[in-house]
Amino acid sequence: MFANETRPGPPAESLPVAEPLPLPIVPDWEEKLRRAEAAARLIDRHLDYEERGRRLSWRERLKPVGLCLEQRTQLLTDLYAITR
Numbered sequence: 906m907f908a909n910e911t912r913p914g915p916p917a918e919s920l921p922v923a924e925p926l927p928l929p930i931v932p933d934w935e936e937k938l939r940r941a942e943a944a945a946r947l948i949d950r951h952l953d954y955e956e957r958g959r960r961l962s963w964r965e966r967l968k969p970v971g972l973c974l975e976q977r978t979q980l981l982t983d984l985y986a987i988t989r
Contacts, residue, residue, distance in 0.1 A: 940988060
C-alpha cells in the first residue's frame with residue numbers, strides 16, 4: 906500500500922452511537938462564555954486606558970506585558986474580582 910492510500914473502515918451506519926448528537930461537552934458553556942467575554946472586555950478597557958496616556962503610533966497596540974508592575978497588579982486584581 907502507498908502512503909496516501911487509506912484502508913476502508915466499517916460503514917458509518919454500523920458504528921454504535923452511545924449518546925445522541927450533539928454531545929454535551931461543557932454543560933455550563935453559557936456561563937463560561939459570559940465570564941470569558943467579561944474578562945476580555947476588562948483587559949481591553951485596561952489596555953485602552955493605558956494606550957490613551959501614551960504616545961503610540963496608530964500601528965502600535967499595547968499588550969499586557971507592556972504594563973508596569975502596578976498596572977499589571979491592578980489588572981489581575983480586577984480579573985480576580987470578576988471571576989470569583
